[in-house]
Amino acid sequence: MSHQTGIKANEELLSFFSSCRNGTVRALSITIEDEALQLGEWKPARGSWEDDYDELVLPLLKEKQPCFILYRLDSEAHGGYEWLLLSWSPDDSPIREKMLYASTKATLRKEFGATQIKDEVFGTVQEDINLDGYRHHRKSASAPVPLTEREEEMKEIKKNEVGVDIGVDTKHQTMAGIAFPILPDALDAIKKFTEGRLQYVQLKIDTSAEEIQLDNTATTLLVAELPKRVPDSAARYHLYRFDHNYEGDFYHSVLFIYSMPGYACPIRERMLYSSSVNPMTDLLENGLDLVIAKKLQIGEGSELTEEYLLDEIHPKQNLHRPKFAKPKGPANRGAKRLTKAPKEGSGSADS
Incomplete structure (x- = not known):
């Protein structure tokens, strides 16, 4: 974990992030000055993202000076355009500057909106950052990782074992839980959700068939309508994109909600849903590249208020800690006894 x-x-930069949503901005550079992320230069869109790329990105790269560049693609997801985050860190730039930018990238992702960042590229020379470099990066990212001879042998052994391969069409049991196969219509709905075409998806486990099925979906769904979707006597998994404004910025926060109405469900159902949570969220995040802002577990739909969701996604920080109050002494202990030192020269009464 990097140090923040x-x-x-x-x-100014936060305000500019909001204006980036309308699609007029193609590229912007971000620098660190006066201990803050600040807006550098920005360029409007002229043609397609590929046509604009080298013409707009390369002039933003300065010698010996790291910076971040946000570059807008033409594709959309999660209700907005997708962006590339380019981290420029020349070899001949000061080490302190390199470390400062590296440890601030996570903050930039969060404040811009991590769900809108499709990919990240790091470069020390222009060939890493230009369009050919980005294409090479994408090709490398999609290629399988080379295996050692021993790993190749293990792979062949596993292929011959029953129930070892892990995927959305197989069922397996591990220490992390139980993963059930996801039916095609449910998987299709999840993919539409990741693309921003659906705002809500509800999934259920068929305990007899031991598979995950699609229950219902919604193209748009207000927060006030969300509690009505939660069953009173059955467990469910919910995916919800919480579109909201917070402190002047607009967020598309993806929520994974596991609803379990306690003992209203049979024991087997409670166990299966509980054991499948981790494999399910792992598939969403690592298999389908869905960025989940918050994972929630609730007992009933009435808990899903707008205030509750905002507190979960943007927890309030107590900046004014109360000072430690010295405890009072025991009651009825009487007045304090005062002792004074004897005056100089005073003698004993027996002298």
Whole structure:
């Protein structure tokens, strides 16, 4: 885990992030100055993202000076455009600058909106960052990782074992839980959700067939309508994109909600849903590249208020800690006894 610097975007940059949503901005550079992320240069869209790429990105790269570049693609997901995050860190730039930018990238992702960032590229020379470099990056990312001879042998052994391969069409049991196969219509709905075409998806486990099925979906769903979707006597998994404004910024926060109405469900159902949570969220995040802002477990739908969701996604920080109050002494202990030192020269009464 990288160490965080505490550096955050200034007000101008946060305001500019909001204006980026309309699609007019193609590229912008971000620098760290005066202990804050600040807006550098920005360029409007002219043609397609591929046509604009080298013409707009390369002039933003400065010698010996790291920076971040956000570059807008033409594709959309999660209710907005997708972006590339380019981290420029020249070899001849000061080490302190390199470390500062590296440890601030996570903050930039969060403040811009991590769900909108499709990919990240790191470069020390222009050939890493230009369009050919990005294409090479994508090709490398999609290629399988080379295996050692021993790993190749193990792979062949596993192919011949029953129930070892892991995927959305297989069922397996591990220490992390139980993964059930997901039916095609449910998987299709999840993919539409990741693309921003659905705002809500509800999934259920068929305990007799031991498979995950699609229950219902919604293209748009207000927060006030969300509690009505939660069954009173059956467990469910819910995917919900919580579109909301917070402190001047607009967020598309993806929520994974596991609803379990306690003992209203049979024991077998409770066990299967509980054991399948981790494999299910792992598939969503690592298999389908869905960025989940928060995972929630609730007992009933009435818990899903807008105030509750905001508190979960943007927890309030107590900046004014109360000072430790010295406890009072025991009651009725009487007045304090005062002792004074004897005056100089005073003698004993027996002298």
